[in-house]
Amino acid sequence: MLAFLTSIGYESWVLPTLLALPVAAALVIVLHGSASKGEGTGGLDDAAAMFPRRITLFTFLLEFVVSIGLWWVVAPGETGFRAVVDLPWIRTWGIHFALGVDGISVMLVLLTTFIMPLVVLGGWTSVRTKLHAYHALMLILTAGMLGVFMARDLFLFYVMWEVMLVPMYFIVGIWGGARRLYAALKFFIFTMVGSLLMLVAILYLGIKAGDPATGIPNFAFDQIFAAAAQTPQGGITLSWFGIFVPGSTLLFLAFFSAFAVKVPMFPFHTWLPDAHVEAPTAGSVILASIMLKLGTYGFIRLAIPLFPAAAMSPGMRTGIIILAVIGVIYGSLVAMVQPDFKKLVAYSSVAHLGMVMLGLFALTRESVQGAMMVMIGHGLSTGALFLLIGMIYERKHSREIAAYGGIAKVVPVFATLLTIVALSSIGLPGTNGFVSEFLVMVGSFKTYPYMTTISALGVILAAAYLLWALQRIIYNPLDKPDNTHLTDLNWREIGLLIPVLFAILWLGLYPKPVLTRMEGATTSFVRRVEAGASQRAASLPRGIR
Secondary structure, X not given: OHHHHHHOOHHHHHHHHHHHHHHHHHHHHHHXXXXXXXXXXXXXXXXXXXXXXXXXXXHHHHHHHHHOOHHHHOOOOOOOOEEEEEEEEXXXXXXXXXXXEOOOHHHHHHHHHHHHHHHXXXXXXXXXXXXXXXXXXXXXXXXXXXXXXXXXXXXXXXXXXXXXXXHHHHHHHHHOOOOHHHHHXXXXXHHHHHHHHHHHHHHHHHHHOOEOOOOEXXXXXXXXXXXXXXXXXXXXXXXXXXXXXXXXXXXXXXXXXXXHHHOOXXXXXXXXXXXXXXXXXXXXXXXXXXXXXXXXXXXXXXXXXXXXXXXXXXXXXXXXXXXXXXXXXXXXXXXXXXXXXXXXXXXXXXXXXXXXXXXXXXXXXXXXXXXXXXXXXXXXXXXXHHHHHHHHHHHHOOOEHHHOOOHHHOOHHHHHHHHHHHHHHHOOOXXXXXXXXXXXXXXXXXXXXXXXXXXXXXXXXXXXXXXXXXXXXXXXXXXXXXXXXXXXXXXXXXXXXXXXXXXXXXXXXXXXXXXXXXXXXXXXXXXXXXXXXXXXXXXOOOOOO
């Protein structure tokens, strides 16, 4: 396969194509919407309404087919970047259109292209207004998410980071629930404030990495990493406390502010439940499956390796580990008492992403690989949970757990799929959840045994809140007459969930192909951070070490 891909020059065009396809499709949909002078009725028999659905689905299927070749391009154990593209963009600012993928980013690119066709199918009948605008925004959002995973220029990374913000704001704000405007505005403010601080740090690093003779900045990742390693240890003194904060710590905190909100880490998580609950099904799936991973990816790609001494200083590292473990326990406990099934799953994301942060900052090969597996597995399992919630909501028009009970008797296919997906989210052996959480805990126990032991309580709590929810929704007595008329899943809904179930079982039973492709990049990440932290720790003031 690799020989064939090489013969067609696959690496030279694949990444720009993956970005261009959704943008081109969005333009076609917008032009069609203008020409048709209306969105149609939204029904499945209306040609004007079906056009954007079909174009979007075809584009995402094509994206997935085109991206599959990256599986062979990034070989097992490889540490470098492949499919690299580097073209001048804004010359006066030293900004390049630079793309590339390694063993870490390629898995998230494939996760994105795998999930997006399922998202379109999942919302096929639920969204019936402003269909052209809705699907165009979905396509632009996808280009932004892929751009973050591919970017090899720091300014391009920031542009793609912000490109995602606007489409999701409108998706939640226009097609969301009763409190959609509140949720959309909260999402926008939280993510924008953190991103502005990151922009200041990006500009500083770009100027530092630039050519002093011409004054032209340089935002290329390689130059940025070199400049960050040589950044003078200036800083500020907090006179009230008598503490000196080094410049590298300030820069790390600027990136931390953007990524921690996006993860979201406790206590920066409060936008997430509102956004999940009010978003349409497709918005909830995208948030859970892909967008939350952008924050953890930012830590892996930029924040930690750029400033290893600051990130791995005992005070900073321990503080983040404590927040991660609090997030695991807090998210699980709050999920347990939620009457709304969608909000329950939203809070479970806080717990799962807390496990990712624990694995990253524990900084062992196993824990980092486990963190990556949690990111992938959470994208599959939680995305599938939101799809199933959306499907039953279309029939019942309620997300309240108390509104159901014993529906396994009337919707057995739905009940079976919901049970399998919930068990994978819990971490049942043989599913993706077990492999990922096991790796995180094995690796984290080496460096933070007590914190890891506490976080293991989150696995028990996950079983408690999800199994209890399953009991109340599908396994209690069928005591509500109106539930006897519910219809089971149709072939479209079953068909879109089958690939997710296959991936859940594949990663649970045979994760080796994925682990080996990430191994080189994750091992390189661990070694780079350990080396950078040890080399520069001596330059930090004693109070910061």
